[in-house]
Amino acid sequence: MFDIISKLLQVQERDQRLRNLQKDLKDIPMLQARAKDQLAGDQAACDAAQAKVREVEVKIKNVELDIQTRQNTIKRLHDQQFETRKNDEFQALGNEVIRYQNEVRGLEDQEIEHMEALEAAKAVLQEAQGKLAVTQGHVNDELKQLDERAANLQTRITELKADRAAIVQPLAPDSLNLYDRLMKSKGNSAIVPVDAGVCGGCHMKLVSATINALKANDAIVHCEQCGRILYFD
Numbered sequence: 664m665f666d667i668i669s670k671l672l673q674v675q676e677r678d679q680r681l682r683n684l685q686k687d688l689k690d691i692p693m694l695q696a697r698a699k700d701q702l703a704g705d706q707a708a709c710d711a712a713q714a715k716v717r718e719v720e721v722k723i724k725n726v727e728l729d730i731q732t733r734q735n736t737i738k739r740l741h742d743q744q745f746e747t748r749k750n751d752e753f754q755a756l757g758n759e760v761i762r763y764q765n766e767v768r769g770l771e772d773q774e775i776e777h778m779e780a781l782e783a784a785k786a787v788l789q790e791a792q793g794k795l796a797v798t799q800g801h802v803n804d805e806l807k808q809l810d811e812r813a814a815n816l817q818t819r820i821t822e823l824k825a826d827r828a829a830i831v832q833p834l835a836p837d838s839l840n841l842y843d844r845l846m847k848s849k850g851n852s853a854i855v856p857v858d859a860g861v862c863g864g865c866h867m868k869l870v871s872a873t874i875n876a877l878k879a880n881d882a883i884v885h886c887e888q889c890g891r892i893l894y895f896d
């Protein structure tokens with residue numbers, strides 16, 4: 664094989680590997696974001712459960728305040744009863760006391776219901792927190808693996824670039840520029856094999872003049888269709 668072609672093929676092999684590694688590296692932030700997204704659902708469930716606990720706690724607090732207010736009133740009515748000497752007033756105050764006591768009992772029943780609701784809400788919260796912790800563990804593992812993968816890719820890219828630099832070092836700048844331009848414009852490959860008279864890049868049938876030039880094996884030959892550099896495999 665024409666010597667420059669075999670050298671450029673080595674460069675191309677490094678470039679193709681480099682491109683794959685760089686693509687993998689570029690995907691890492693997206694994969695990290697996707698891993699973190701897994702937390703969103705569990706975090707939302709936790710937040711909702713926490714909000715429910717607070718809501719019930721506020722209800723309990725309000726009922727307790729209502730009970731306290733009525734108990735203060737009952738105490739005041741008892742004091743008034745103690746001070747009065749009028750029988751009908753004593754009786755009226757006694758009826759008021761009974762009315763407030765009934766209200767207190769109703770409020771105490773409400774408080775018990777709220778307490779039960781609080782227990783249930785706390786259980787839901789605990790479960791949601793447990794689930795979040797498990798997911799967080801998985802996500803942390805995944806993020807750690809992605810970090811390791813990124814570092815590994817970076818190392819391989821650095822090594823491959825050094826390898827490439829060593830290969831291109833003795834090459835004539837003209838040939839290298841030609842290769843670089845083709846690689847840039849074609850994207851996937853600048854040098855392609857000829858198989859059964861067909862260009863390995865664009866898959867068009869080559870004219871016999873091109874095949875003959877290639878057989879002479881003394882110059883760089885391009886596909887007349889796509890311009891890629893040709894070689895016999």
Ligand SMILES: [Zn+2]
Pocket residue numbers: 862863864865866867886887888889890891
């Ligand atoms: Zn071609």
